[in-house]
Amino acid sequence: MKDKVTAALLAFFLGSIGVHRFYLGQTGIGFLCLIFCWTLIPALIAFIDFIIFLTMSQQSFDLKYNRAYLPNQVAHPYGSIVPVPQKDKIAEIERLHNLRERGILTDAEFEEAKKRLL
Template sequence: MKDKTTAALLAFFLGGLGVHRFYLGQTGVVFLCLLFCWTFIPAFIAFIDFIIFLTVSKESFDYKYNRAYFQQPIVKNYVPTPPPPSKGMSSEIEYVL
């Protein structure tokens, strides 16, 4: 299970190489970070990620990055059966056209 503090520290110290994204399982972004690491753009984006990881709630982080670790409740499809027709006055009225 991934931890948001670990992701934030990786973003701060090794974010220019995309290590924090590799930790979070986003390998395509890591390739782009390695391709453009000489421009320092990935380092700037990693610093923004560092701030976001520190400010986001644990529930939001878990929902985005740890969804596979939490089982979603299985809801069975339940189709209720209609109630039996009543034998009241309305069932005895006939409509004549």
């Protein structure tokens, strides 16, 4: 599970070469930072990332970067993570199905949320 403070420190000290992006599993962006580190643009972006990581709530950080480690929890569109009781799983799957039918969720997002519920 990735840590918010570790990501912030990596962004501050080694962000100009994209180490924090590799740590967060964003290897494509990490390689871009590594390739363009001579322009100092990745350093500026890393400093902004550093500030964002420090001001971001732990819940938001987990929702964005630790989704694979959050079993039996459904991520809602407004950023909150709500544990789903066993008896409400069917109702939650129906709600997700309605969101998919309206085009708010993609098929992949629906299947991922359904797997987390079951």
